Amino acid sequence: MVKSRRLVNNRDMSKKKWTAVDHYIDSTLAPSDAALDAALESAKAAGLPQISVTASQGKLLYLLAKAQGAKRILEIGTLGGYSTIWMARALTEGGKLVTVEADPKHAQVALENIARAGLADAVELRQGKALDILPEVEGPFDLIFIDADKRNNARYFEWALKLSRKGTLIIVDNVVREGEILDVDSTDPDIRGTRELFEMIAAEPRVIATAQQTVGSKGHDGFAIALVTG
Numbered sequence: 001m002v003k004s005r006r007l008v009n010n011r012d013m014s015k016k017k018w019t020a021v022d023h024y025i026d027s028t029l030a031p032s033d034a035a036l037d038a039a040l041e042s043a044k045a046a047g048l049p050q051i052s053v054t055a056s057q058g059k060l061l062y063l064l065a066k067a068q069g070a071k072r073i074l075e076i077g078t079l080g081g082y083s084t085i086w087m088a089r090a091l092t093e094g095g096k097l098v099t100v101e102a103d104p105k106h107a108q109v110a111l112e113n114i115a116r117a118g119l120a121d122a123v124e125l126r127q128g129k130a131l132d133i134l135p136e137v138e139g140p141f142d143l144i145f146i147d148a149d150k151r152n153n154a155r156y157f158e159w160a161l162k163l164s165r166k167g168t169l170i171i172v173d174n175v176v177r178e179g180e181i182l183d184v185d186s187t188d189p190d191i192r193g194t195r196e197l198f199e200m201i202a203a204e205p206r207v208i209a210t211a212q213q214t215v216g217s218k219g220h221d222g223f224a225i226a227l228v229t230g
């Protein structure tokens with residue numbers, strides 16, 4: 001067998017095992033329910049890309065929002081509202097989640113899913129490009145989840161800092177992308193945007209930050225996490 005073929009097979013086997021472990025974690029520690037299932041199914045039926053966070057990642061966002069005692073959450077990139085539902089469920093009484101989505105079809109599907117989850121009063125969906133909407137958004141937020149077009153990651157991080165207080169957590173999804181993040185010469189605007197984000201975070205004295213690689217049903221990726229300290 002030629003080497004490249006063997007590599008492909010190894011990768012498939014790894015992916016299979018990561019996915020099986022994800023299912024194990026999800027079924028034991030991040031079980032689904034009717035509203036979460038419906039959010040994924042309706043998004044799939046409407047032809048939206050199937051790129052929501054996984055259940056265990058949704059649970060992590062929920063856990064972090066709980067740890068924050070979050071009363072105000074900001075999300076950039078709603079899609080069908082799956083991550084929105086996880087996070088909005090962690091809000092304290094009377095809390096609010098603001099989520100920004102550029103695509104009107106995605107926004108429509110998300111609104112239905114959020115309503116079905118009984119979260120219509122807790123979630124404010126702002127439809128439009130995040131860089132147009134963010135100047136109108138009032139902070140500070142306790143937790144901010146950045147998960148939209150990756151080319152603008154650094155701009156979104158700047159906005160997140162503006163909309164933060166001491167103690168805010170900022171989480172950025174998809175910062176590894178199968179290791180593509182290592183490509184210093186990448187012409188892919190999404191990779192360049194995320195590398196710019198890493199440089200910005202590294203030079204930012206007002207945060208304590210790190211990033212973690214992840215493997216699972218969505219392959220090899222990762223997230224960055226920053227605590228605003230100043």
Ligand code: SAH
Pocket residue numbers: 051052053076077078079080081082083084100101102103106128129130131147148149
């Ligand atoms: N957070 C979601 C997944 C988001 S996918 C979840 O885990 O369930 C990324 C979303 O960002 C897509 O719906 C896409 O339409 C949206 N998006 C892309 N560019 C955007 C922009 N400039 N402003 C706001 N949303 C944008």
Ligand code: DHB
Pocket residue numbers: 051052053147148173174
């Ligand atoms: C993509 C976007 C995401 O937010 C994600 O979690 C996975 C993939 C994408 O644009 O391909």
Ligand code: MG
Pocket residue numbers: 051052053147173174
């Ligand atoms: Mg994502």
